[in-house]
């Protein structure tokens with residue numbers, strides 16, 4: 001199963017791109033699961049260290065439902081809107097909360113390929129930093145960060161929504177960067193199979 005994680009609190013441009021990415025994966029025969037922060041109750045990690053002493057996170061919210069999905073996933077597709085030049089606070093909170101999962105199972109993400117999608121309202125609004133934050137999350141947890149490579153998808157999929165659905169639908173170059181990135185993930189999964 002490939003897990004798509006959507007970091008937007010609304011079902012708009014980021015979800016549109018992530019769902020297009022998951023559709024590509026499904027067309028290649030991969031099972032996908034969509035998990036989004038929209039409508040979810042997500043608390044911040046408070047560094048209480050409960051997870052280091054006892055297994056699991058003490059915060060009783062919707063992230064509890066994400067832990068088994070992260071464990072089960074063979075690959076991860078992160079998608080975030082660009083907020084203040086980086087990832088959304090919601091997806092960052094989710095990343096921080098995976099500390100509890102990793103404390104229980106150090107290998108929960110080890111060796112799993114992951115890709116990143118960032119959607120900004122501006123053409124150059126912080127997509128690269130948002131992509132790097134996701135790549136860093138994958139790297140430091142032993143996952144395998146992938147990108148679509150040079151000529152268009154250097155760090156992953158970078159999109160320009162102009163703050164609207166109309167804008168994202170018009171961003172052909174951004175969608176090309178998404179397809180390049182997803183194709184690299186497909187290639188990696190097929191090579192490894």
Ligand SMILES: Cc1cc2nc3c(=O)[nH]c(=O)nc-3n(C[C@H](O)[C@H](O)[C@H](O)COP(=O)(O)O)c2cc1C
Pocket residue numbers: 008009010011012013014015081082083084085086119120121122123124125126161162163164
């Ligand atoms: C709090 C906030 C901060 C934002 N900061 C940026 C920014 O720094 N750079 C940028 O390009 N767009 C920024 N945007 C615009 C969103 O990234 C853009 O509208 C995106 O398409 C929203 O994704 P969504 O439609 O999935 O919610 C910001 C939006 C919000 C709400």
